[in-house]
Amino acid sequence: MSDVLELVDVSVVRDGRALVDQISWSVAEGERWVILGPNGAGKTTLLNIASSYLFPTKGDAVILGEKLGSVDVFDLRPRIGVAGAAMADKMPRRQTVLETVLTAAYGMTAHWRESYDRSDEDRARLILDRLGMAEYADRKFGTLSEGERKRTLISRAIMTDPELLLLDEPAAGLDLGGREDLVRRLGRLARDPIAPSMIMVTHHVEEIAPGFTHVLMIRQGRVVAAGPIELELNSRNLSHCFGLPLIVERRADRWTAHGLPLT
Numbered sequence: 001m002s003d004v005l006e007l008v009d010v011s012v013v014r015d016g017r018a019l020v021d022q023i024s025w026s027v028a029e030g031e032r033w034v035i036l037g038p039n040g041a042g043k044t045t046l047l048n049i050a051s052s053y054l055f056p057t058k059g060d061a062v063i064l065g066e067k068l069g070s071v072d073v074f075d076l077r078p079r080i081g082v083a084g085a086a087m088a089d090k091m092p093r094r095q096t097v098l099e100t101v102l103t104a105a106y107g108m109t110a111h112w113r114e115s116y117d118r119s120d121e122d123r124a125r126l127i128l129d130r131l132g133m134a135e136y137a138d139r140k141f142g143t144l145s146e147g148e149r150k151r152t153l154i155s156r157a158i159m160t161d162p163e164l165l166l167l168d169e170p171a172a173g174l175d176l177g178g179r180e181d182l183v184r185r186l187g188r189l190a191r192d193p194i195a196p197s198m199i200m201v202t203h204h205v206e207e208i209a210p211g212f213t214h215v216l217m218i219r220q221g222r223v224v225a226a227g228p229i230e231l232e233l234n235s236r237n238l239s240h241c242f243g244l245p246l247i248v249e250r251r252a253d254r255w256t257a258h259g260l261p262l263t
C-alpha cells in the first residue's frame with residue numbers, strides 16, 4: 001500500500017513558536033485516521049498541511065505522492081476533499097444544497113452556470129441521499145441546521161471522488177441525535193472499501209465511528225501516540241494527551257472516555 005500522506009520532521013513555526021513540532025507521520029492508502037488532541041494542540045494546523053493550504057516551515061510533506069513545494073497545489077487540491085468550519089464559512093448562504101455540492105465538481109464555492117452535466121447532478125443527488133440529505137436538495141444552505149450543514153459539506157467533499165478525505169470536527173455542535181446519525185453515516189463511509197483514505201479531527205472519542213483504523217494523538221504540537229486504534233487508544237495515552245487522568249473504554253465498536261472523580 002502506498003502512502004497518501006507522509007510527513008517527515010514537519011514543523012510549523014509562527015512568531016518563534018512551533019505550532020507543530022517535528023512531526024513524522026504517514027497515512028497509507030485505505031487507512032482511516034482520527035486525530036485527537038486538546039484545544040490548541042495543532043490538529044487543524046496538521047489538517048491544513050494535509051490539504052496543501054499550509055506549507056511546513058521545516059521538514060517534508062508528501063501528499064498523494066507529491067511533495068509540497070515541488071508541486072502545483074492547484075493540481076493537487078482537486079484530489080483532496082475537505083469538510084470543516086472554514087469551508088462552511090465560504091459557502092454562499094443563498095445557494096441551494098444541490099448547488100453547494102455540485103460546485104465542488106467545478107472547483108468553486110459559488111453557483112456559476114444555469115445547467116450542470118446530468119451525470120454530475122445524478123452523482124450529487126446520490127451522495128446527498130447517502131448522507132440523508134436528498135429531501136433538502138432545493139433548500140438554501142443558509143437555512144440549514146448545523147447537522148444538515150455538516151452533512152451537506154461532507155457530501156460536497158466527496159463529490160469530486162477525492163483520494164484523500166479530510167474532516168475537521170464533523171460532529172462539533174451537534175446534539176446527541178445529530179451526532180449519532182452522523183457517526184452512523186461516517187461509519188458506513190469508513191467501512192466502504194472504495195471510499196477514500198480518511199483523516200478526521202475530533203475532540204471526543206465518542207465521535208469515532210466504527211471503521212476508523214488508526215489514531216494520532218497530539219499535544220502541544222508533538223506526537224503522543226500514533227498507530228492502530230485498538231493498540232494506541234488507551235487510558236494511558238489519552239490521559240497523557242489531554243493532561244489529566246482519563247479512562248477510555250470500548251463497547252460494541254464505539255469508544256467512551258471519562259475523567260476520574262476528584263478526591
Ligand SMILES: Nc1ncnc2c1ncn2[C@@H]1O[C@H](COP(=O)(O)OP(=O)(O)OP(=O)(O)O)[C@@H](O)[C@H]1O
Nearest residue numbers: 014015019037038039040041042043044045046203
Ligand atoms: N497564524 C498563526 N499564528 C500564530 N499562532 C497560530 C496561528 N495559527 C494557529 N496558531 C496557534 O497554533 C496553535 C495550534 O492551533 P490549531 O488550530 O492547529 O489547534 P487545534 O488543535 O486545531 O485546536 P482546537 O482544538 O482549539 O481547534 C494554537 O495555539 C493557535 O493559537
